[in-house]
Amino acid sequence: MTFQSLILEENGPILIVTINRPEALNALNKMVFDELEMVFRDELPKMQQIRGVIITGSGEKAFVAGADIKEFANFGAEQATALSLRGQGVLFLIENCHVPVIAAVNGFALGGGCELAMACHMRIAGAKAKFGQPEVNLGLTPGYAGTQRLIQLVGKTFGIELLLTARIIDAEEAFRIGLVNKVVEQGQEVATAMEILNVIAQKAPIAIAKTIHCINTFYNKEKDGFYEEAVQFGLCTETEDFKEGTTAFIEKRKADFKNK
Numbered sequence: 001m002t003f004q005s006l007i008l009e010e011n012g013p014i015l016i017v018t019i020n021r022p023e024a025l026n027a028l029n030k031m032v033f034d035e036l037e038m039v040f041r042d043e044l045p046k047m048q049q050i051r052g053v054i055i056t057g058s059g060e061k062a063f064v065a066g067a068d069i070k071e072f073a074n075f076g077a078e079q080a081t082a083l084s085l086r087g088q089g090v091l092f093l094i095e096n097c098h099v100p101v102i103a104a105v106n107g108f109a110l111g112g113g114c115e116l117a118m119a120c121h122m123r124i125a126g127a128k129a130k131f132g133q134p135e136v137n138l139g140l141t142p143g144y145a146g147t148q149r150l151i152q153l154v155g156k157t158f159g160i161e162l163l164l165t166a167r168i169i170d171a172e173e174a175f176r177i178g179l180v181n182k183v184v185e186q187g188q189e190v191a192t193a194m195e196i197l198n199v200i201a202q203k204a205p206i207a208i209a210k211t212i213h214c215i216n217t218f219y220n221k222e223k224d225g226f227y228e229e230a231v232q233f234g235l236c237t238e239t240e241d242f243k244e245g246t247t248a249f250i251e252k253r254k255a256d257f258k259n260k
């Protein structure tokens, strides 16, 4: 499958998805969302060999500088609400992906770019990365769930300040407030994300998928996450990988998981 605004590259069990619109600082337009949806909804479930995904931006300047402002500048309420729901839907696909997704943030992650990074399960920031939700400068609220996920990730104290002031923060501050997992030397974001995903790739894939599902349930107001965890814990015992994991422990050897 070929894409126009994404570059897909497999490196062992890891899929690297690069948003490739450097001329627009990788801003999220309709095509980027359509293609991200194809990857996360259609392609990944078929790619049984993939154990983790990295999302990054092309060029040296930006991860993603936001939603494409030029695309929605003339929108009215109905179109803008639809755009917001569409973007949120694609980000939900990423958040609910059965394999872990890490944002390798190589530069500006503003507005929709910060929101995309926040929908990923982890964020690795290069030393020159910058984060922010500048929508109020444009007369807008965030549209791709920035008001929800920023508060989830950093709490209301820091989240409300960043959302109301539109202040852009550097990678170290993002780390201090809990927005990113790690700050690494500029250019090492993808390699660091790869190291983490290669560790996770050694674990039981079904247990990994169920753990992501249980964590996401914490934020689902209609579900009881504690009960959901108990159910998923029970379902794990019916997998071959559970038998393999416990047998390997007892036999003092490394488990060889089969994703079954």
Ligand code: CAA
Pocket: 023, 024, 025, 027, 065, 066, 067, 068, 069, 070, 087, 108, 110, 111, 112, 113, 115, 134, 135, 138, 140, 141, 142, 143, 144, 146
């Ligand atoms: N949408 C569309 N085009 C964008 C863009 C965006 N979000 N961000 C940058 N670009 C384009 C610029 O228009 C410019 O294109 P031209 O060369 O054709 O003029 C090109 O990318 C390079 O950008 P700059 O010349 O502005 O680069 P800079 O180094 O001077 O500034 C920047 C970098 C500070 C990131 C600046 O580009 C900027 O402020 N970008 C917009 C950031 C922003 O407001 N993001 C939020 C968007 S709204 C949103 O995301 C809503 C939502 O939640 C759904």
